[in-house]
Amino acid sequence: MTKRVMGDIFSSPLVLMPFMVGSMAFASLFALGLKGSMAVSAVVIGLVGTLASAGTFLTKFILGRDDRIRKLVEASRSKAKRDKRKALDHFHHRLTVDGDERTETSMQDLRSLRQAFRQLDKIAPDLNQMMVEDIQQRSDELFQQCVSSLEKTLQLWKTADSLASETARKPILDQREKLVGEVVQTVEHMSRTLASVQGITSRSDGDARLQRLRGELDQSLEVAKKVEQRVDSLLTGARVQNSQQINKT
Secondary structure: OHHHHHHHHHOOHHHHHHHHHHHHHHHHHHHOOOOHHHHHHHHHHHHHHHHHHHHHHHHHHHHHHHHHHHHHHHHHHHHHHHHHHHHHHHHHHHHHHHOOHHHHHHHHHHHHHHHHHHOHHHHOOOOOHHHHHHHHHHHHHHHHHHHHHHHHHHHHHHHHHHOOOHHHHHHHHHHHHHHHHHHHHHHHHHHHHHHHHHOOOOHHHHHHHHHHHHHHHHHHHHHHHHHHHHHHHHHHHHHHHHHHHHHHO
């Protein structure tokens, strides 16, 4: 980070221009073989330019370092957010290949719900903020889990599509159907939880309701993980079976 700050400061015109002028003055002293008053002038210009550049650099580094670091950190975070958004956009588009509108719709709803949960502290500022933050964390974990599950539904669809017989495809598609259904139910549960939190108007009973909602999100997360684990086992078994079939041919 320090190197980036130094490079950013050095590229500033107020630092770069005096340095270039000073360097050119020193270069002309030797290249042109200046003597007498012209040599003195070149040396003076070179020193003034170099010292001015160094002074400006140190001033900006000492006084503006924290501000520049903050800007670099913000720029880095913004880039990371853009990269994540592009990755989600790409994944959202990939979900169109299975021809199942439920996966695309669920993905759209998940992204909207995650954004709404992130605004809960502003929408409900009078509620217990620690509990609200816990619910926000659980909702984000559920979002990540659902995205992972949707990725698995795509893998299951591709696996089933590669199989020749209906007998081989059916168990794969059945498991995919269960996984898609679990994602749809989780999205509905997240939506109900969001509405419940937004509907809390009294601080007196708010803590108890928030705690209950947080527990329900935990249960949904555990169920989603177990369903995905079963699907992972199925995918692993399908890969082994395909490998054995290939080896026999």
